[in-house]
Amino acid sequence: GNTLKEMQDVSGALQCYTRAIQINPAFADAHSNLASIHKDSGNIPEAIQSYRTALKLKPDFPDAYCNLAHCLQIVCDWTDYDSRMKKLVNIVADQLEKNRLPSVHPHHSMLYPLSHEFRKAIAARHANLCLEKINVLHKFPYKFSTELKGRLRIGYVSSDFGNHPTSHLMQSVPGMHDKIKVEIFCYALSQDDGTTFRSKISREAEHFIDLSSITCNGKAADRIFSDNIQILVNMNGYTKGARNEIFALRPAPIQVMWLGYPGTSGASFMDYLITDTVTSPVEVANQY
Numbered sequence: 001g002n003t004l005k006e007m008q009d010v011s012g013a014l015q016c017y018t019r020a021i022q023i024n025p026a027f028a029d030a031h032s033n034l035a036s037i038h039k040d041s042g043n044i045p046e047a048i049q050s051y052r053t054a055l056k057l058k059p060d061f062p063d064a065y066c067n068l069a070h071c072l073q074i075v076c077d078w079t080d081y082d083s084r085m086k087k088l089v090n091i092v093a094d095q096l097e098k099n100r101l102p103s104v105h106p107h108h109s110m111l112y113p114l115s116h117e118f119r120k121a122i123a124a125r126h127a128n129l130c131l132e133k134i135n136v137l138h139k140f141p142y143k144f145s146t147e148l149k150g151r152l153r154i155g156y157v158s159s160d161f162g163n164h165p166t167s168h169l170m171q172s173v174p175g176m177h178d179k180i181k182v183e184i185f186c187y188a189l190s191q192d193d194g195t196t197f198r199s200k201i202s203r204e205a206e207h208f209i210d211l212s213s214i215t216c217n218g219k220a221a222d223r224i225f226s227d228n229i230q231i232l233v234n235m236n237g238y239t240k241g242a243r244n245e246i247f248a249l250r251p252a253p254i255q256v257m258w259l260g261y262p263g264t265s266g267a268s269f270m271d272y273l274i275t276d277t278v279t280s281p282v283e284v285a286n287q288y
Helices: 002-006 010-023 028-040 044-057 062-074 081-097 116-135 165-170 196-204 217-226 244-248 282-287
Strands: 152-158 182-188 207-210 231-234 254-258 272-274
Touching (some): 062 081, 182 196
Parallel strands (some): 182 207
């Protein structure tokens, strides 16, 4: 079930988790995994029910507790909110102290009363997970030329080239670059949704490459490297559809976060964050 979920086979994972519960109704992990499928599918009431079942079976279950807290926040259930947040913060503190992967996702960490230090540490743990995943590919580091020939080559990477707030904000950007100085590449991590947002970006970008069919992150990184990209822009961060493993492979000499994610990547493989003083106050710059 977990393997199928990792492969984005939602229906297959759902069948496996349901069957696991049929075989062993007291299997708390299966209930939690089933809940996560419901949660990712937008079926929040079912997710809440399954997380609560998992916690009844295994009360000390940090992943289930933190995911349940997020679901309750989604449906604006503020019952016992203060005690829930206190327990969640204690769970994260304990996991960070023991150098474990926190049960709170980096994107969700912004919703909770966590310190900036904790949010940065959560992001850093998830960035390290990306590095661990690419290690199994046994790829040699890419080598870049220090000589700048012709135009500056910039690549934008996003799963949100379509009907999504990111594209609502930046759909005109690819076509507005000075083509005398800059060559623009847009790498889509999602399939064409048939919207005008997608068509505008694909039409106005000098190069539009759909990487959604290249599921291997190593091959996707090779494709970007072959385009001699000099600045690669990560527009997902830790949002849905992200493939940060591509950036962990460093297919470009300069890698930048922009627009899609307001927090820190916590990643050694991301060099800059394009932001502003409202979203990222200068006084907390050391937490990025």
